Amino acid sequence: KNVADFIRRNKSIIKAYITIHSYSQLLLFPYSYKYGLAADHTELLTVAQGAASALQSLYGTRYTSGPGATTIYPAAGGSDDWAYDLGVKYSYTFELRDTGRYGFLLPESQIKPTCEETMLAVKYIAAYVQKNLY
Incomplete structure (x- = not known):
């Protein structure tokens, strides 16, 4: 409730929203509740693919x-x-590592690499948003 209230109060200045879950190695964007494409689908996909590429680079x-x-x-x-x-x-x-072998019980040895690669993707999204403020 506090996060939702914060976003509602500040929606005019919040330019990006990222939620992190596990598992499946996915970078998803709207919509999930319906099959229709978001108005910004093409741009959201382009940014997601760029972020996924940055993540993969490590x-x-x-x-x-x-x-x-x-x-x-x-x-x-x-x-x-x-x-x-x-x-x-x-x-x-x-949806972070892995694709199902370990599911929600990711081995400790994969936690730091997951964080490092995910940070590259988050930085990619942040840099894109900064250059494309709306």
């Missing part, structure tokens, strides 16, 4: 990018959809 970890509903399955209640519909254009959900 350890070779491959992420799939796309709208949640068509990339995995329709799912209601995603906070990236909520933030996007509130007016936060660059709204993304990371």
Whole structure:
């Protein structure tokens, strides 16, 4: 509730929203609750693919990018959809390592590399947003 209240109060100055989950190696964006494409679909996809490429550059970890509903399955209640519909254009959900072998129990040896590569993707998104303020 506090995060939602904060975003509502500051939506005019918040330009990006990123939520981080596990697992599946995905970089998702709206929409997940419906099959229709977001108004900014092409740009959101371009940014997601660039971020996934930046992430892959460190350890070779491959992420799939796309709208949640068509990339995995329709799912209601995603906070990236909520933030996007509130007016936060660059709204993304990371589903971190791995692709299923370990699921939610990622080995300790993979935690730091996951953080390092994910930070590259987050920095990519942040740099893009700074250059493309709306």
